[in-house]
Amino acid sequence: MCLLSMQCRHRYPGGFELDIRLDVDVRFSALFGPSGSGKTTILSMIAGLVRPQAGTIAVAGQTLVDTAAGRCLRPEERSVGFVFQESLLFPHMTVKANLRYGERWRRRKRRSVSFDRVVEVLEIGHLLGRYPHNLSGGERQRVALGRALLSGPELLLMDEPLAALDAALKARVLAYLERVVAEWDVPTLFVTHAQADVRRAADQVILVDKGRLLASGPPDEVLTRREPLSWTDAAGPVNLLRIERLEPCGDETHVRIGEQVLHLPARRPAGEAPHFVQFSPSDVVLSRRDIPDLSCRNHLVGRVRQVVRLDDSVFVAVDVGQILWAVVTPQSASDLGIENGCEVTCLMKVHALKFVG
Amino acid sequence: MSPLPLAFLTAGEWSALRLSLQVAVCAATAGLPAAVLIGYWLARSRFPAKWLVDVAVNLPLVLPPVVTGYLLLVLFSPAGPIGGLLESWLGLRIVFTWLGAALAAGVVSFPLMVRAVRLALEQTDPRLESAARSLGAGPVAAFFTVTLPLARRGLVAGWMLAFARSLGEFGATIMVAGNIAGRTRTLPLAIFSLANRPGGVDRAWRLVALSIVLACAALAVSEILERRGRAKQA
Numbered sequence: 244m245c246l247l248s249m250q251c252r253h254r255y256p257g258g259f260e261l262d263i264r265l266d267v268d269v270r271f272s273a274l275f276g277p278s279g280s281g282k283t284t285i286l287s288m289i290a291g292l293v294r295p296q297a298g299t300i301a302v303a304g305q306t307l308v309d310t311a312a313g314r315c316l317r318p319e320e321r322s323v324g325f326v327f328q329e330s331l332l333f334p335h336m337t338v339k340a341n342l343r344y345g346e347r348w349r350r351r352k353r354r355s356v357s358f359d360r361v362v363e364v365l366e367i368g369h370l371l372g373r374y375p376h377n378l379s380g381g382e383r384q385r386v387a388l389g390r391a392l393l394s395g396p397e398l399l400l401m402d403e404p405l406a407a408l409d410a411a412l413k414a415r416v417l418a419y420l421e422r423v424v425a426e427w428d429v430p431t432l433f434v435t436h437a438q439a440d441v442r443r444a445a446d447q448v449i450l451v452d453k454g455r456l457l458a459s460g461p462p463d464e465v466l467t468r469r470e471p472l473s474w475t476d477a478a479g480p481v482n483l484l485r486i487e488r489l490e491p492c493g494d495e496t497h498v499r500i501g502e503q504v505l506h507l508p509a510r511r512p513a514g515e516a517p518h519f520v521q522f523s524p525s526d527v528v529l530s531r532r533d534i535p536d537l538s539c540r541n542h543l544v545g546r547v548r549q550v551v552r553l554d555d556s557v558f559v560a561v562d563v564g565q566i567l568w569a570v571v572t573p574q575s576a577s578d579l580g581i582e583n584g585c586e587v588t589c590l591m592k593v594h595a596l597k598f599v600g
Numbered sequence: 601m602s603p604l605p606l607a608f609l610t611a612g613e614w615s616a617l618r619l620s621l622q623v624a625v626c627a628a629t630a631g632l633p634a635a636v637l638i639g640y641w642l643a644r645s646r647f648p649a650k651w652l653v654d655v656a657v658n659l660p661l662v663l664p665p666v667v668t669g670y671l672l673l674v675l676f677s678p679a680g681p682i683g684g685l686l687e688s689w690l691g692l693r694i695v696f697t698w699l700g701a702a703l704a705a706g707v708v709s710f711p712l713m714v715r716a717v718r719l720a721l722e723q724t725d726p727r728l729e730s731a732a733r734s735l736g737a738g739p740v741a742a743f744f745t746v747t748l749p750l751a752r753r754g755l756v757a758g759w760m761l762a763f764a765r766s767l768g769e770f771g772a773t774i775m776v777a778g779n780i781a782g783r784t785r786t787l788p789l790a791i792f793s794l795a796n797r798p799g800g801v802d803r804a805w806r807l808v809a810l811s812i813v814l815a816c817a818a819l820a821v822s823e824i825l826e827r828r829g830r831a832k833q834a
Contacts (some may be wrong), residue, residue: 317738318734319733323734327727333732333746334750342733345735345736348736391735394736
């Protein structure tokens with residue numbers, strides 16, 4: 244059964260036009276695109292905060308919007324939970340009262356969610372007596388998530404929930420989100436403009452730009468298209484390698500990628516072990532042969548699996564045990580004769596690699 | 601001039617004080633629901649002709665109070681459109697009673713209350729209401745459980761302003777309610793009556809001092825509430 248089905252058109256006075264058609268049938272999906280692509284508008288329409296000029300929206304088989312039939316359920320009538328970018332906790336209520344607010348207005352036919360279990364999973368028990376202005380950003384987002392969950396939604400929407408957080412916190416909150424999805428099995432659609440978030444968490448990626456759907460599918464497929472590769476800043480491509488065991492070695496840390504060793508900065512053993520290494524494709528140098536006597540500590544050998552040629556750059560996917568992306572100029576790509584199947588060495592500096600939780 | 605011994609107020613002076621307080625409390629309290637409704641609409645609505653309502657609400661602030669009183673007298677006298685209905689349906693007479701004084705004070709102080717309420721509501725994030733509605737609360741419930749509590753300092757400030765203004769209302773009051781001792785003679789009217797009589801300067805001074813004390817008390821309470829509100833937020 245389709246968890247979410249949407250087909251809407253809306254034109255703003257400023258000229259921006261949204262014409263979107265999407266279907267979601269997996270537990271955890273991401274709505275991804277650069278800033279200003281219409282992602283928040285889409286979410287607001289599903290939640291009932293914005294009324295589309297034309298279209299239909301259905302969640303878990305229930306029609307929320309059908310402009311042709313004149314039907315448009317009000318936000319409080321929809322079984323849709325919303326976690327806002329700025330959490331929007333009620334400042335005059337304690338954390339406990341905020342959480343109870345979600346429970347208080349829960350309609351009888353909605354799923355029942357245990358208050359104590361929510362507090363336990365999100366680890367906010369020690370915050371119950373505090374007021375929102377006494378919480379950190381990450382704590383606020385966890386409470387907001389708990390509050391939305393307690394209203395028993397059939398679909399959980401999250402609007403850039405990690406945007407206001409720093410890198411270390413992002414990873415922690417994402418981990419809580421993954422726990423929530425695992426525990427309550429609530430279909431979740433989260434909006435983000437950062438590729439790293441998508442790669443880590445989503446089963447399905449819905450790619451939007453300028454108010455239109457570009458593609459929909461698994462992250463590996465969708466994120467290797469021309470458009471997401473060509474975007475700059477946070478929406479642009481990023482390498483995320485999954486790591487298992489960390490082996491401290493002098494002033495470095497070693498990690499296995501397939502059969503090869505990746506050299507990383509030394510890590511103080513504080514907090515939880517990270518699960519990913521993040522670096523930019525522009526930090527990868529490609530070579531057709533291994534070059535000795537370089538300050539670069541990482542020389543990973545692999546085969547080219549995919550080459551995507553854009554106007555002013557060429558993205559190369561290399562299988563070194565996991566897929567990593569490098570970006571080179573078109574001239575370099577042609578001089579080196581880079582094409583599918585050829586063997587290359589990927590050179591990365593230790594300092595370009597970052598641990599991500 | 602003797603100092604102000606409160607215990608030695610005459611019956612007439614107590615009556616003026618009691619009437620003033622009664623009229624001011626009634627005027628400020630009765631006007632509050634309407635001020636909240638209009639203040640909310642002005643704060644949130646994007647209706648293009650909103651400014652018309654704004655002008656209408658602020659009119660009593662700029663009109664001479666006597667003019668406002670005159671208009672109210674015309675409307676609410678037994679021969680007038682509203683006064684006539686009230687008298688025939690409910691047997692209620694407004695003019696030349698303390699209710700008339702409360703009406704006059706209420707109308708004159710209404711713009712001040714609306715202004716304070718509107719400001720408080722404009723400072724409340726409307727997205728909080730969206731958050732409440734996404735959690736299942738209807739628009740009315742969202743207003744009463746989220747918006748109103750957050751704006752309550754503004755509401756209290758508005759009430760205090762209206763109360764203080766009503767205490768001092770003269771022009772409209774004397775037009776609508778007259779200056780009847782024991783029935784509509786509030787403090788300002790009592791001072792006016794006394795000051796016009798020979799030898800009434802002493803007693804007028806006592807009421808003047810009382811008026812000043814009341815005004816200062818109202819300001820002090822307002823300031824204390826404001827500080828307490830700020831401390832709670834910190």
